Every structure is written in C-alpha cells, then in structure tokens.
Amino acid sequence: xxxxxxxxxxxxxxxxxxxxxxxxxxxxxxxxxxxxxxxxxxxxxxxxxxxxxxxxxxxxxxxxxxxxxxxxxxxxxxxxxxxxxxxxxxxxxxxxxxxxxxxxxxxxxxxxxxxxxxxxxxxxxxxxxxxxxxxxxxxxxxxxxxxxxxxxxxxxxxxxxxxxxxxxxxxxxxxxxxxxxxxxxxxxxxxxxxxxxxxxxxxxxxxxxxxxxxxxxxxxxxxxxxxxxxxxxxxxxxxxxxxxxxxxxxxxxxxxxxxxxxxxxxxxxxxxxxxxxxxxxx
Amino acid sequence: xxxxxxxxxxxxxxxxxxxxxxxxxxxxxxxxxxxxxxxxxxxxxxxxxxxxxxxxxxxxxxxxxxxxxxxxxxxxxxxxxxxxxxxxxxxxxxxxxxxxxxxxxxxxxxxxxxxxxxxxxxxxxxxxxxxxxxxxxxxxxxxxxxxxxxxxxxxxxxxxxxxxxxxxxxxxxxxxxxxxxxxxxxxxxxxxxxxxxxxxxxxxxxxxxxxxxxxxxxxxxxxxxxxxxxxxxxxxxxxxxxxxxxxxxxxxxxxxxxxx
Amino acid sequence: xxxxxxxxxxxxxxxxxxxxxxxxxxxxxxxxxxxxxxxxxxxxxxxxxxxxxxxxxxxxxxxxxxxxxxxxxxxxxxxxxxxxxxxxxxxxxxxxxxxxxxxxxxxxxxxxxxxxxxxxxxxxxxxxxxxxxxxxxxxxxxxxxxxxxxxxxxxxxxxxxxxxxxxxxxxxxxxxxxxxxxxxxxxxxxxxxxxxxxxxxxxxxxxxxxxxxxxxxxxxxxxxxxxxxxxxxxxxxxxxxxxxxxxxxxxxxxxxxxx
Numbered sequence: 188x189x190x191x192x193x194x195x196x197x198x199x200x201x202x203x204x205x206x207x208x209x210x211x212x213x214x215x216x217x218x219x220x221x222x223x224x225x226x227x228x229x230x231x232x233x234x235x236x237x238x239x240x241x242x243x244x245x246x247x248x249x250x251x252x253x254x255x256x257x258x259x260x261x262x263x264x265x266x267x268x269x270x271x272x273x274x275x276x277x278x279x280x281x282x283x284x285x286x287x288x289x290x291x292x293x294x295x296x297x298x299x300x301x302x303x304x305x306x307x308x309x310x311x312x313x314x315x316x317x318x319x320x321x322x323x324x325x326x327x328x329x330x331x332x333x334x335x336x337x338x339x340x341x342x343x344x345x346x347x348x349x350x351x352x353x354x355x356x357x358x359x360x361x362x363x364x365x366x367x368x369x370x371x372x373x374x375x376x377x378x379x380x381x382x383x384x385x386x387x388x389x390x391x392x393x394x395x396x397x398x399x400x401x402x403x404x405x406x407x408x409x410x411x412x413x414x415x416x417x418x419x420x421x422x423x424x425x426x427x428x429x430x431x432x433x434x435x436x437x438x439x440x441x442x443x444x445x446x447x448x449x450x451x452x453x454x455x456x457x458x459x460x461x462x463x464x465x466x467x468x469x
Numbered sequence: 470x471x472x473x474x475x476x477x478x479x480x481x482x483x484x485x486x487x488x489x490x491x492x493x494x495x496x497x498x499x500x501x502x503x504x505x506x507x508x509x510x511x512x513x514x515x516x517x518x519x520x521x522x523x524x525x526x527x528x529x530x531x532x533x534x535x536x537x538x539x540x541x542x543x544x545x546x547x548x549x550x551x552x553x554x555x556x557x558x559x560x561x562x563x564x565x566x567x568x569x570x571x572x573x574x575x576x577x578x579x580x581x582x583x584x585x586x587x588x589x590x591x592x593x594x595x596x597x598x599x600x601x602x603x604x605x606x607x608x609x610x611x612x613x614x615x616x617x618x619x620x621x622x623x624x625x626x627x628x629x630x631x632x633x634x635x636x637x638x639x640x641x642x643x644x645x646x647x648x649x650x651x652x653x654x655x656x657x658x659x660x661x662x663x664x665x666x667x668x669x670x671x672x673x674x675x676x677x678x679x680x681x682x683x684x685x686x687x688x689x690x691x692x693x694x695x696x697x698x699x700x701x702x703x704x705x706x707x708x709x710x711x712x713x714x715x716x717x718x719x720x721x722x723x724x725x726x727x728x729x
Numbered sequence: 730x731x732x733x734x735x736x737x738x739x740x741x742x743x744x745x746x747x748x749x750x751x752x753x754x755x756x757x758x759x760x761x762x763x764x765x766x767x768x769x770x771x772x773x774x775x776x777x778x779x780x781x782x783x784x785x786x787x788x789x790x791x792x793x794x795x796x797x798x799x800x801x802x803x804x805x806x807x808x809x810x811x812x813x814x815x816x817x818x819x820x821x822x823x824x825x826x827x828x829x830x831x832x833x834x835x836x837x838x839x840x841x842x843x844x845x846x847x848x849x850x851x852x853x854x855x856x857x858x859x860x861x862x863x864x865x866x867x868x869x870x871x872x873x874x875x876x877x878x879x880x881x882x883x884x885x886x887x888x889x890x891x892x893x894x895x896x897x898x899x900x901x902x903x904x905x906x907x908x909x910x911x912x913x914x915x916x917x918x919x920x921x922x923x924x925x926x927x928x929x930x931x932x933x934x935x936x937x938x939x940x941x942x943x944x945x946x947x948x949x950x951x952x953x954x955x956x957x958x959x960x961x962x963x964x965x966x967x968x969x970x971x972x973x974x975x976x977x978x979x980x981x982x983x984x985x986x987x988x
Binding site for chain 3: 480481483484485487488504564565572573575576577578579580582583584655658659662663666667677678680681686689690692693696697700701704
C-alpha cells in the first residue's frame, strides 16, 4: 500500500489501514476564517488571530508551530471550547463548538492537576464524571497509570512529583475519559530537555495504539517534525497560517534513525529558514 | 446605562440606596418590631445634632478618641521604629505585643475602670492600647524593610544614628506607618464606641443607651447613622492627609479594614 | 515521633510559652511584692485557683457553654454565608456586580455600632449576639473566599469542564477546593473575630455568658472573679486556634506550603 503523497493525503499507518481522501464531513476539526480579538481596558482591542483556516482529519497528528504570542494556544483553547471565537467558525465532526466536552481532551503545559486529589483520584476524575461506578473508574485509572509507568505513585499528591511525572499524570487523566481528540498545549515546554525527549517517545508509543486525532502546539521545530503528520506554521501576532508542511516520514518514528534521515533534516531546515525569515520581517 | 454604571462612585452609591430601600421595606412592610424606618431615623438627626447635651456627649467621645489616637502615635511609632532597627528591642517587645494582640482592649474596660475610675482616663487608655498595636506593628515592619545601603550611604556622609532615624528611616517608613495609622483610626473609632457601650456614663454610648431605655427607637437608629457618617468622614480626612504626606509611594494598597 | 520532630515540638511550645511568661512573671511580681493592692490586682495564683474552682461549678460551665454556643453558631453561619456568597460572586457576573459595591460600603462600617439596633430587633438573648458575630466575621471570610476563587488557575476549571463537569458544579467543587488555602486563612481571622465579638457583646448587654460574668463581677467589685472570664476566653481562643490549625493542615494536604 503506497501512500500517495497529495496535499491532504496521510501515509499508511502501522497496522495497514489507509485513510482515503473523503468529503469534508470526514474532517475531525474544521477551523474556518477564525479571528480572535481581545478587548482590554488598558490597551484597547488587540487582534490575536486573523483569518485562520485549517482542517485536521481523523487520526492525524497535527502540530501548530509558531513564535511566542502568535495566538497558537488561543486557537487550541477555541477548539477546546474554553475561549470564544470572535469571527469565523470551528466545527468538530461537522458540529459547531459550543463549549468544552469530553470529546476534546486538553493537556496543558502547566499540568493543571488538582492539587487536593491524589494521582489516582486525578486520573479517576473523568470516568467518575462520566458516570462510571467507582470500582470501574479505579480500574480504568490504574490501567492508565500503568501505561504511563506511574503505578507505584497512585497515592502520591501532585506536589510530590517531578515535572515529567506530573505531565504523565495529566496525560493519563485526559486519556481516562477517552476523548476522540487530544488538544496538547506545549505539553513538554516546562520540562528539561532529557525528560522532554523521553516523553515525546512515550507519547508516540501511546498514540500508536489507537491513533487519536491530535492537535499539538509547540514552538520547537524539531518536536513538530518528529511527532507530526502535518505541521502548520503560524505568523507572529496577529497570527494566521503561513505555510503547511506534510511530513512524510515512516512510523513508528525512531529518533536515532530520523536524526540521520535526509528528509527529516530537510523538513527541519526549511521550516527553520521560514521562521528565520519571519523574524527578519518588520 | 451600562456606561453610567461603570463610573467609579456609582455602584457603591447604588448599593447604599439599595440598602436603604431594603431597610425601609423591612421596617414598613414587614413591621419588624424595634426597627425604625430610615426616613424617620434620618429625621431625628437634626434634632440630635441641635441638642446641646447630645453635642457635648459626641464632642466628648471625639475628644477621647483624638487624645487616645495622638498619644498612641506618639508612643507606638517610636517604639515600632526602634524595634525595626534594633534586634534587642524587637526581641523584648515582640512577645508582649503578641499576647496583647488577641485580647479585645475594650474588654479590659471594667478592670481598667477599677484602677482608673470611671472618668476619661480609662477610656483614653483603652483607645490608646487599641491604636498602639497596629501602629507599632506597621512601624516595625516598615522600619525593618529599610534598605541597609541607604543607611550606609547616610552614615558615610556623616549623619549620626538619631539623624539617620529621623531623616532616612522615618520618611521611608511613612507609607507603611500610614497603613498602620489607618487601621489604628478604625480601631480608635470602634474601641471608642465599644468602650462607651460598656461604660455608659458619657459620650456616644450614653446617648445610645439612654435612647434605648427611654424607648426612643428612632434616636437609636439616628445615632447609628451618625456613627457611620463619622467613620466615613474620619476615613476621608485621613486619606487626604495620607495622600499629602506620601503621594510618592502610592501603590495599590488594598486594605481590608478590620472590624470588631 | 523521632528526635527531630520532638525537638521541633518542644521549641514551638517554648516559643509559645514565652509570651505567656511575659505576662505571668511581672503579674506575679507586682502582686507578691504588694506593689499594687490585691483589691486592684489579685495575685495570679488566686486567679488560677478561682479558675479551677469555677471549672467545677455548673453555673460557670453553663455560662461558658452559652458563650461557646453563640460563638460557634455565629461563626458557622458566617462561614457558610461568606464562602457561598464569595464563590457565587466569582461565578456569576451579576452576583459579582451586586456583591462588590455592597461589600465596599459595608465592610468599613464598625458593626459594633449596629449592636443596639440588633438588640432592639432581636432581643437581649442569643440572636442579637449571634447576629453581631455574623456581621463582624462575615467580611474577612467573604473577601478571602472571593480573592482566592478569583485567582484560581482557569486551566484547572477547563480540565474539569473537558472531563464533563458542568459550570455550576465546577464552581462548588473545583473552584472552592482550589481556593481552600485562601478560604481557611479568612476563616481563621473570622474565628478570632468571633471570639472577640461574642465576648464584647455579652459585656454590653446580656443576661448570661462569659462577658456578662465579667461585667457582673465588676459591679460587685469582685476582682478575682473579673479576671477569670478573661483568662477563660483567652484560653478558649488559643485552644480553638490550635484546633483550627490542625484541621487546616488536614484539609490542605496536597497544597504546597507557600506562606
């Protein structure tokens, strides 16, 4: 099964399924002509996002790359339903976004774990809110903690964990209520380089199992290319999409192989050049 | 309409009006016994203010409050500043103040009256004690925070210890002292009212309880309003003085004013 | 407890004892040296003897009970109202715009001035005292709750909403819990205020309670009996404060110990 590299085609996945190009109702996330204006009392109105258009298909791992302050996180929050759109529309599975919901699970850079709950209680939270009986919720939470290698820490409080561990708990907590979309806001940004690379690998391992749709925000070019099927590059504020790159690299992605892979290097270099150009622009 | 509502003074004004309306409804419609309607209470105010005996009582109370406040400033400020600069002084005074802090000074009234009699002295003492604590605390904290380097520069220029205290420490600490004074002023008012309610011979407390005894309920509410206005006037006057003295340090000091 | 914990506890106890000694020692010297007449300043020994004596007196205990009842009722109502209104003021913009100006107007007023009105409308018994306690303890609790709730990290709420919690439920589960450190700080202040206010109110007008005991003893010039209620309320205050700290520590497990 050769992957046909078109503008919107996706390479064949590891277990042999191919996604065919279909009508727009197959789009998982559709962002159309979205703008966001903030009104503050001090500085008047500030245009954060300007006419953003992008679509994400089911099962795609998409990164949004851009400099600080370009509004990429805001875009994510709007997909999640946490922040309202000023203009344009966002649709998930064809239906407009009206608020947060368990179909779109967030993972934040600052972890946002509930400090008064133990690790287990944090991960159990989603299933319990979905109405699962307590015993089952505990079992599901334990499953996920095993997945992120934190079973021994189920009775710890978040404050007793390192940054990397906290982020794993945050990921487990979101996965626990089985969202169809993962919204990840620079999740490894607050971690040291070593932990970051380890967690990137773990994230991909977990993702390979059921291939959820992922919208991943980052400012690291290498991270974006390493993880994603497609990378959107945004301009500085007011942000809109500058360019799209389809990343045609085989999965599973193994870092040591990729570092020597010419295509990986080409992707990274061209995107870096693009960002450099942007920096030089007034 | 929305624009009008967002002007700074308007919401509190509306809140006042709202409260008055609720008060009026409770008094007239629900006829809660003992609750006089606001207009009638307000109507009594001119009567009270033109009654010479009442005026003397109010003036007495204010006089005691003023004396207590000024005495407290005169004593507590230097002690606080000294504590801030001298470890020994701090170690000596700190435990003392920590014990006195939780005791409501007005509660000491009966004991103090035993010692000092029922005249002005006991009430002034209680007010003095009440005001001293916040003033000492804030003077202490303020003086502690004065940067060493400023003092070293002054010493290098030949300014002696007393000079440094007066010309460096005092002005730098002024904003913090002002915070202490504001709390102290509030406490002065509260302690004054409370102590006079406990010992009712003269003053505002006397007016209150005479009115209560004689079932002149409107007078009671009128007095409450008068005290409220007194509180606002004192606060506003203080703010004016404070701004004149320390406008250079105006930060957002959101002071949660204490009560009791 | 291991050696380090022991040493820390003893140091803390010693530090707490110093202020007490600062009062007791001069007191004892003043009275034992007959610098002041016993009718004005009884010896601390006499006061404590009387205190322990009265601990066995059912009438005294009843008065203590009455004071405690008013204190806890007032404090309890203040906590429920303060936390409830504070949280609602953060969650609903209309509530917030009503509550904020009201608080700005009412907070600086000395509530003790309302006491005669409370006595007029609610009578001389429990209700007027409880009402005064509520009026005085409410504002620190409300302000602390509001400030705490308003500064909760929105991402905590977002995480809960994404998991399926409704906005209202979030307010009273996530926001309230996240604001707990602030709320407990305000509650501690409210507790101290409650102790003080109930005592003062009983001193002004009451037929029973600790404050009233003080005034009654004053009228009959029984000096020793005047000091006992003060000792009692101070001990009660210290004890309640200690209990509150223990409770706080339990409730705040998981929150980082930032001052």
